Structure formats: structure tokens, C-alpha cells
Amino acid sequence: MKTFVPRGEIKKITPEMKALIAGSAVQITMGYPDVYFSHFRTIIVYPDKYYSRITGKYHNGEVNKLGVIVLSWKCFMEGFRIPRDGVNLVYHEMTHALRLKDIVSNNDYNFSDGTIVIEFENEAIIEMKKVKENHDGSSFFNDYSATNLHEFFAVAIESFIERPMEFRAYNKNLYSYLSKILNFDLLEAPYEGKSFT
Numbered sequence: 001m002k003t004f005v006p007r008g009e010i011k012k013i014t015p016e017m018k019a020l021i022a023g024s025a026v027q028i029t030m031g032y033p034d035v036y037f038s039h040f041r042t043i044i045v046y047p048d049k050y051y052s053r054i055t056g057k058y059h060n061g062e063v064n065k066l067g068v069i070v071l072s073w074k075c076f077m078e079g080f081r082i083p084r085d086g087v088n089l090v091y092h093e094m095t096h097a098l099r100l101k102d103i104v105s106n107n108d109y110n111f112s113d114g115t116i117v118i119e120f121e122n123e124a125i126i127e128m129k130k131v132k133e134n135h136d137g138s139s140f141f142n143d144y145s146a147t148n149l150h151e152f153f154a155v156a157i158e159s160f161i162e163r164p165m166e167f168r169a170y171n172k173n174l175y176s177y178l179s180k181i182l183n184f185d186l187l188e189a190p191y192e193g194k195s196f197t
């Protein structure tokens with residue numbers, strides 16, 4: 001359903017790469033079996049960080065409204081090499097894609113039930129304040145999460161999947177809002193005890 005475009009030293013997107021990218025997209029949307037990121041038709045894969053002429057910066061990945069998902073393959077693999085640190089590029093970008101899709105058009109589905117999203121965002125604002133006030137690394141979420149609500153959502157999903165136990169112990173309400181928004185919970189049946197690294 002998608003067009004994969006290799007860039008730089010990556011001359012070909014192998015079936016294995018496609019399977020890994022598709023699999024990670026499913027990890028985000030498994031609560032919504034009919035969601036296929038249909039707005040996103042093109043997936044561009046760079047070997048490493050790439051320069052964006054629009055922002056004038058090097059990026060690890062991005063998602064845009066035209067329906068393009070861009071990934072650095074090195075960063076993609078790095079996200080899975082350390083599976084429990086709450087840092088995973090592709091979960092982050094796929095979450096942006098899911099959210100962006102929901103903003104662009106609600107034709108396929110409406111994953112973000114209004115009330116839950118508002119409750120999540122109210123709690124997120126409190127967490128972002130904590131991140132901004134504590135630069136000593138004591139916060140559960142990284143500094144980048146405090147950039148804005150979109151980034152917080154994407155960063156929070158990285159931990160929701162990679163370290164759900166720690167996340168729930170840290171902030172049960174925030175964790176529970178995310179499980180309602182994504183419609184699955186790795187700590188409950190039928191996922192409980194299964195490994196999703």
C-alpha cells in the first residue's frame with residue numbers, strides 16, 4: 001500500500017526493512033485493526049540523519065501533511081537496539097502520523113475521543129511543567145517532550161510501548177489515558193506478559 005523511497009547510500013529498501021517499518025506501525029495501531037495510515041503513501045528512508053532545507057537542521061525523522069513519512073535507518077535500528085529506554089524513533093514518528101492523520105481528516109476513524117484527549121492534555125501540561133523545571137534528568141520524560149503537546153504525545157508513546165510498567169508506576173492516570181486513546185494496554189490481557197520489544 002506504500003511507496004518506499006531509498007535515499008543516499010541506501011540503494012534499495014529490502015523486504016526486511018519494509019517488514020520492520022510496517023511492524024512498528026502496527027505496534028502503534030494494533031488497537032485499531034482497520035487503520036492503515038491511509039493518508040501516508042510515501043516512506044522515505046535515509047541512511048542516517050539528513051539535512052532539511054526547510055528547517056535548516058539535521059533530522060532523524062519527520063512526518064508531513066502531504067502524506068510522507070521520513071526515517072533515518074540508523075536511528076530506526078537504534079530505537080530497537082536498546083528496547084527498554086523509552087527512546088524509539090519510529091514509534092515517535094508513527095505517533096505523529098496517527099495524530100496528523102486525525103487532524104487532517106477523520107474519514108477513516110476517529111481515534112481521539114474528545115474527552116480522553118482533553119484529560120490527557122491536562123495531565124500532559126503538568127508533566128511538561130515538571131520537565132521544564134527539572135533539568136537534572138529526574139523527570140520520567142526527556143527535555144524534548146516539553147517542546148509542545150504534539151511532541152509530548154509522541155515521546156509519551158515511546159515509553160508507553162517500551163517501558164509500560166515504569167510508566168504506569170510513575171503516572172497511572174496519564175498511562176491510562178494513553179491506553180484509552182490507543183485502545184490497547186500492554187499490561188492487560190491479551191497483551192500482558194507478551195514481549196513487544
Ligand SMILES: [Zn+2]
Pocket residue numbers: 092096150151154
Ligand atoms: Zn516529534
